[in-house]
Amino acid sequence: MFAFFLSSGLFLGWSLGANDASNVFGTAVGAKMIRFRTAAIYCSIFIILGAVISGAGASHTLGKLGAVNALGGAFIVAFSAALSVYLMTLARFPVSTSQSIVGAIIGWNFFSGALTDVNSLTKIVSTWILCPVLSALIAILFYKIIVFVISSFRIHMFRLDRYTRNGLLLAGIFGSYSLGANNIANVMGVFIHVSPLSDISFFGLFNLSATQQLFCLGGVAIAVGVLTYSKRVMATVGSGIMDLSPVAALVAVWSHSIVLFLFSSQSLETFLRSHGLPAIPLVPVSSSQAIVGAVLGMGLLRGGKSINWRIVGGISSGWVITPVIAALLSFVSLFFMQNVFMQKTFKPVPYQITEQAAHKIDKAGFSSNELKTLMGKKFESAVKMKKALSAHISLTPKILNIVLSASEINKMEITMDKINSIDSNWISDEQIRALEKFYGQKFMHQWQFAEALEYNSSFWQFHESDIKFNENLNRKFLYLYNLFEK
Structure with a gap:
């Protein structure tokens, strides 16, 4: 049964590979610097490695947005996200799997009566703006540096061609690893809490956690998507937005890869925090937004005349439409899954302010005496308890989260x-x-x-x-x- 329900996650992984591989090697293939077959093979291998080795970082934020607690629900959420991505892939638009899975989870939250964590949602949505802007800025900086180096050292055309090809290949490898590390949370994140898998040890030499096993399966599904269906979207990114020179293609891929790495590196987060610096949020960001931002950055640097704004408009509209489609598909599909196919799509989580919960609320710095009218009352869902709390007292989002976390019943x-x-x-x-x-x-x-x-x-x-x-x-x-x- 788990294998059957996991198939929707594998479908989502395949859709991600078919769509987002274009962001890693699309510019290189579009600039005819690397053959599609070579790009697909390298991309597949390093996506799997990135997913297994470094995929855990970005999955935590997605889990906080909505903890899907039933296998049937996880199946529908992943399937809805995958279908929305697939539909946009048919239209040849490089859309965001991050946005599709967020939309699908919000659809599940509405259906199950679970609250959408506003802080996590704000953090994720803010990266949808920050990601392309940051990628554009990095691309502008890199492009200026590379142009300066080429003109200063007068690198011969044939030598420059060789350097560029090797640079594109290395950038694609790094980008593939970063894509697997950052976006595997979109593919398998909803299955972490409902997976029956347990950690396994290989002769005491190394351990493979249950999460890493899931991420490995998801990585393989992404790789299959890369190998079988990514070529058509690569054409849109590689040459659809604007014509890219080989050097511009190199800059675009490196900029995209760095942005994905920044939002998935736990080591970088630890380093920044240990030195008292603000940490970059570990969030599954949009690979599509990163590469499009990089290409636009270089286009704007040249005055913007070479940019095909019609294509950009289509891609941007896809970014807006995708989460909405995914949320609607998720909500409607959950209804049919539960009422027509009689499958459990969520486990009801009741809430009650018990004596233990009241004591925990007091320890957190908020007096539970203000909640006396609700003491002992049982609520079927977080949404219903929030309505009851709002009718009696005004709470800040932080205090509301403390009260709900303390009152959640899991016997x-x-x-x-x-x-x-x-x-x-x-x-x-x-x-x-x-x-x-x-x-x-x-x-x-x-x-x-x-x-x-x-x-x-x-x-x-x-x-x-x-x-x-x-x-x-x-x-x-x-x-x-x-x-x-x-």
Whole structure:
């Protein structure tokens, strides 16, 4: 069943490969500097590597936008996003898979009664503006530098041609890796919370997490899309917006690749924060917007006369239409999936201000006394609880998020048979012994269980500066939530 539902994610991956490979090698192929077959092979290999090695960073923000909690819902969300991208690919427009998956998730939020996280949505939408602008600025800077170097050193035409070809190939490889790292969250992000996969170890040499396994499958699907259906969109990006010289094509790909890397690099984020600098948000940005921004940047540098504004207008309208189409497809398809095909598309998550929740709200700095009229009342969804809260008291978005997070009900019961089913190759003996101390206990909230475990065992505590350890520990907590769920 999981394999069947995962097929929509693989379809989305195929659509991404068919559409977004043009952003990596389209300018090089359009400028006739690299053959399509060569571009497709390199692109496929490094997309998979980027997805598996560095794909986790951008997936967290997308997960906060809306946590799809049922396999049927994840299937529809991915399918709706894939279909919207495929329709735009047929029209030969390089659209954004980031926008399509965001639209599909918002459609699921409306259908299930879940709240759309405004902070995450704002962060993602802001990158839709920042991404092409940043790419254009980088392209203008690079183009000026390269033109200066060529004119200053008087590089021979044949030598320049060889340098440009090699540069385009390296830029495409880097861009493919960055594309896999940044956009795999769009393809497989909605399946992370509902995946039955668990971490596996290969003879103790290295581990492959459940998320990395998903990302590997998604990377392969993207690669198939590149190999089978990306050639037609490459023509639009490579020569449709404006005619590109080989040097301009090189600048466009490098600028695009750098932007994608900036928005997916956890190492860069850690470095900036450790030096007191503002970190670049880890968000799955639009590869299409990055490459179009770079091409437009160079076009504007030349005065803008060489730009085909009709094509640009069509591409821009596609960026606006795509999330709307994906949201509508998602909402309507979820209705049919649940009411016609009788498949569960979401798990209802009730909300209640319990005594434990009230205590947590107080610890966060907001007095729960102002919520006394709602104490003990149960609400079917986050939307209904938000309406009840708004009718009684005015809350800032930050306080509202604190109240909702504390009040979310996820009943858990720690039983010995489930403890014994845990894979000791992944979860250590010390961590399992800490779990055994809670045998027979019941919890109303996931955070309540997590806090109790952290308080009683150092093996379940997060490390402030160890990002990889914390990611692994988060996966373990998610596994335990699903394991002990009543």
